[in-house]
Amino acid sequence: MEFQHVSLAQRILFGAGKASAHIRLEVNRLGSRKVMVIASKPEHHLAQATLAGVNVALWWDDVAQHVPLERAEAARAAAAQAEIDLIVCVGGGSTTGLAKAIALTSGIPVVAVPTTYAGSEATNMWGITEGRTKTTGIDDTVLPVTVIYDAELSRTLPTKLSISSGLNGLAHCIDSLWAPKADPINQALALEGARALSSALRGIVDNPADLEAREQALYGCYLAAASFASAGSGLHHKICHVLGGTFDLPHAETHATVLPYVLALNAPAVPEISSRLAVALGRPGPLDSDGPKDAAAALNVLYEELDAPARLADYGFQASDIPEAVGRILAVAPPSNPGTVTEESITGLLTDALYGAKSFPVLCTVD
Ligand SMILES: NC(=O)C1=CN([C@@H]2O[C@H](COP(=O)(O)OP(=O)(O)OC[C@H]3O[C@@H](n4cnc5c(N)ncnc54)[C@H](O)[C@@H]3O)[C@@H](O)[C@H]2O)C=CC1
Numbered sequence: 596m597e598f599q600h601v602s603l604a605q606r607i608l609f610g611a612g613k614a615s616a617h618i619r620l621e622v623n624r625l626g627s628r629k630v631m632v633i634a635s636k637p638e639h640h641l642a643q644a645t646l647a648g649v650n651v652a653l654w655w656d657d658v659a660q661h662v663p664l665e666r667a668e669a670a671r672a673a674a675a676q677a678e679i680d681l682i683v684c685v686g687g688g689s690t691t692g693l694a695k696a697i698a699l700t701s702g703i704p705v706v707a708v709p710t711t712y713a714g715s716e717a718t719n720m721w722g723i724t725e726g727r728t729k730t731t732g733i734d735d736t737v738l739p740v741t742v743i744y745d746a747e748l749s750r751t752l753p754t755k756l757s758i759s760s761g762l763n764g765l766a767h768c769i770d771s772l773w774a775p776k777a778d779p780i781n782q783a784l785a786l787e788g789a790r791a792l793s794s795a796l797r798g799i800v801d802n803p804a805d806l807e808a809r810e811q812a813l814y815g816c817y818l819a820a821a822s823f824a825s826a827g828s829g830l831h832h833k834i835c836h837v838l839g840g841t842f843d844l845p846h847a848e849t850h851a852t853v854l855p856y857v858l859a860l861n862a863p864a865v866p867e868i869s870s871r872l873a874v875a876l877g878r879p880g881p882l883d884s885d886g887p888k889d890a891a892a893a894l895n896v897l898y899e900e901l902d903a904p905a906r907l908a909d910y911g912f913q914a915s916d917i918p919e920a921v922g923r924i925l926a927v928a929p930p931s932n933p934g935t936v937t938e939e940s941i942t943g944l945l946t947d948a949l950y951g952a953k954s955f956p957v958l959c960t961v962d
């Protein structure tokens with residue numbers, strides 16, 4: 596075995612009902628005197644309650660998915676004017692993304708308090724969208740110094756959004772199995788993340804208020820993000836990056852919809868890791884139980900149980916968008932991928948994902 600693996604250094608504070616205490620601890624530990632809190636309007640009350648006892652110098656709620664450049668610049672200017680020395684972001688990946696955009700140009704440290712399962716809090720990747728083009732980059736400056744996970748804060752996440760967001764996390768796991776820098780360590784994190792997320796999402800569908808399932812989802816989303824940060828972006832992320840940045844499709848739902856098609860393309864070319872993934876995605880049971888042995892089939896079963904998103908058309912993507920999307924995806928495609936990446940294969944994949952086409956169930960026939 597020979598590989599190089601880089602782990603990112605962060606403090607992770609995990610505990611249900613502990614966010615307030617953990618935030619105060621970190622504000623004191625970091626010696627901050629001017630805290631900026633980023634939380635979008637719907638999460639403002641959540642952030643306010645969580646920040647009780649902290650002297651906040653600046654509240655900021657102008658948040659949007661994919662971090663439009665003009666919003667990043669407005670937030671950067673406000674942070675500079677208020678002489679902010681610490682950013683606390685409370686919310687989904689969009690709030691974390693805006694905090695990272697400020698950190699990128701100012702170096703102000705970030706404490707992230709995630710309330711979805713996007714996982715941005717555990718990566719050193721930033722993303723900013725200018726016009727119709729989303730640019731991403733890797734910079735350790737944007738990695739939050741501390742992540743505070745509190746399952747109580749994600750209890751209000753609606754079930755539908757919890758499923759999409761959890762499948763966004765699952766996409767990090769699955770893409771990490773064959774992304775350009777995949778190695779045995781990030782594969783181990785990814786498989787355990789896939790197990791935790793699959794089990795958590797089944798639990799959330801059964802009972803959205805189930806605190807244990809919410810904790811498993813946060814645990815899984817951290818592992819997912821840590822594996823993704825280490826393995827880099829594979830084909831799945833490159834596709835979703837174009838669909839989100841150029842066509843403004845919603846992030847989590849797009850990841851959730853595209854994932855089975857990328858898995859169906861790649862799994863047959865990597866049977867060993869595919870069978871390990873199938874076990875992770877299945878319900879717990881003996882290894883020789885009659886669950887699917889093939890990862891694409893196992894994902895199909897999970898998607899049916901969750902009633903997961905299935906059609907890009909539901910989010911505004913159109914057949915006439917496919918040629919431009921294919922051109923943009925091929926221009927950023929990863930240097931290696933298990934399945935064949937050509938104009939034809941990506942056109943087929945997007946055509947199938949547009950209306951939830953037949954090729955997905957056919958490829959993923961359940962035993
Ligand atoms: N840089 C990175 O490593 C990563 C970045 N991202 C970025 O994150 C963004 C997407 O993040 P998401 O979390 O999917 O979306 P989001 O942050 O836009 O949140 C989705 C929706 O959930 C609502 N919400 C959040 N927490 C809630 C709660 N506890 N209860 C009820 N509603 C709640 C928000 O108000 C929003 O309407 C994209 O811009 C994406 O590019 C996502 C993953 C990794």
Ligand SMILES: O=C(O)/C=C\C(=O)CC(=O)O
Nearest residue numbers: 692720721722731832835
């Ligand atoms: O937009 C970003 O912050 C950069 C990366 C991602 O969104 C990763 C992903 O596609 O989930």
